[in-house]
Amino acid sequence: MVVELEAFVRGLPKAELHLHIEGSLEPELMFALARRNGVALPYDSVEAVRAAYAFSNLQDFLDIYYAGAGVLQTRQDFHDLAMAYFDRAAADGVRHAEIMFDPQTHTDRGVPFAEVIEGLLSAMAEAQARHGLSSALIMSFLRHLSQDAAFATLAMAEPWLDRIAAVGLDSSEVGHPPSKFAEVFAAAAAKGLRRVAHAGEEGPPAYVHEALDLLDVDRIDHGNRALEDAGLVARLVEQGMTLTVCPLSNHKLCVVGDLADHPLDRMLALGLKATVNSDDPAYFGGYVADNYLAVAKARSLSRADLVQLARNSFAGSFLPTDAIARHLEEIDAYAAAS
Numbered sequence: 068m069v070v071e072l073e074a075f076v077r078g079l080p081k082a083e084l085h086l087h088i089e090g091s092l093e094p095e096l097m098f099a100l101a102r103r104n105g106v107a108l109p110y111d112s113v114e115a116v117r118a119a120y121a122f123s124n125l126q127d128f129l130d131i132y133y134a135g136a137g138v139l140q141t142r143q144d145f146h147d148l149a150m151a152y153f154d155r156a157a158a159d160g161v162r163h164a165e166i167m168f169d170p171q172t173h174t175d176r177g178v179p180f181a182e183v184i185e186g187l188l189s190a191m192a193e194a195q196a197r198h199g200l201s202s203a204l205i206m207s208f209l210r211h212l213s214q215d216a217a218f219a220t221l222a223m224a225e226p227w228l229d230r231i232a233a234v235g236l237d238s239s240e241v242g243h244p245p246s247k248f249a250e251v252f253a254a255a256a257a258k259g260l261r262r263v264a265h266a267g268e269e270g271p272p273a274y275v276h277e278a279l280d281l282l283d284v285d286r287i288d289h290g291n292r293a294l295e296d297a298g299l300v301a302r303l304v305e306q307g308m309t310l311t312v313c314p315l316s317n318h319k320l321c322v323v324g325d326l327a328d329h330p331l332d333r334m335l336a337l338g339l340k341a342t343v344n345s346d347d348p349a350y351f352g353g354y355v356a357d358n359y360l361a362v363a364k365a366r367s368l369s370r371a372d373l374v375q376l377a378r379n380s381f382a383g384s385f386l387p388t389d390a391i392a393r394h395l396e397e398i399d400a401y402a403a404a405s
């Protein structure tokens with residue numbers, strides 16, 4: 068049976084490994100939560116919000132993203148936000164999602180850590196029950212803030228550490244190298260947490276080296292600029308390091324000028340373990356299947372490439388090996404039947 072590309076992509080079993088839950092806040096939900104919580108928004112319509120989503124770099128986006136997150140106040144808000152994401156992800160063939168959250172974006176405006184994480188955890192349980200979709204939490208530190216602030220966040224998370232898979236590092240990259248967070252990542256590792264970090268999105272290849280050397284990361288989020296350093300590429304290939312690549316994000320934030328120039332297929336050809344992810348889907352124009360489709364069309368990816376990307380997503384996840392093996396078998400059966 069030859070399945071048409073869009074149906075093939077949406078049906079392909081996949082994991083999403085790079086998703087900021089605050090970046091899945093659609094303007095409609097932003098308005099509904101603003102009303103529910105009595106928060107004033109600087110926009111008078113959903114259309115005006117969408118019109119503001121024209122970014123020329125990462126910081127342009129982050130300014131709007133942190134402002135939008137201000138409508139999130141109660142555990143019900145975080146539950147509703149995450150459920151909206153899980154419903155969309157399930158419709159996109161996502162079987163497992165490792166979602167990042169930015170506690171400091173909320174605790175710094177007086178929202179208790181417990182409200183944030185309990186809302187997310189209840190949605191994760193509901194996604195498992197409703198869709199059979201498993202998930203894990205990545206607690207990201209904001210790199211424009213200090214390492215001491217990251218340590219304070221790690222301390223706040225102490226009662227929930229058995230429910231958090233990993234720590235991450237996000238926000239404004241340039242000027243905030245991984246080395247700034249070496250001690251807090253070591254402390255997280257000592258507590259049994261895995262580690263991921265945004266590196267090489269806007270920052271130089273040296274930041275990717277630092278994430279490997281000083282943060283001992285299990286995955287690199289983005290990693291595009293690693294391609295500028297052949298020795299670094301060889302190192303990433305040798306280590307089998309997963310890169311969580313986000314094509315529509317790269318385009319919207321001008322990391323690539325045109326999707327037609329996206330390096331995803333070059334990464335695969337070099338032997339890098341690239342995956343496809345949505346990053347902040349409400350802001351960048353599409354969820355994970357839209358990312359697969361857009362880059363597949365722009366770069367003429369083969370079905371074998373798409374299957375490889377989906378395989379990489381499970382292989383690079385924090386799932387136990389037996390669960391990974393089951394998902395890989397499901398992909399093989401799907402590919403054989405399509």
Ligand SMILES: Nc1ncnc2[nH]cnc12
Pocket residue numbers: 087090125237238239240265268316346347
């Ligand atoms: N693409 C991105 N890069 C850095 N920090 C982020 N926070 C949310 N999305 C991000």
Ligand SMILES: [Zn+2]
Pocket residue numbers: 085087237265288346
């Ligand atoms: Zn990201």
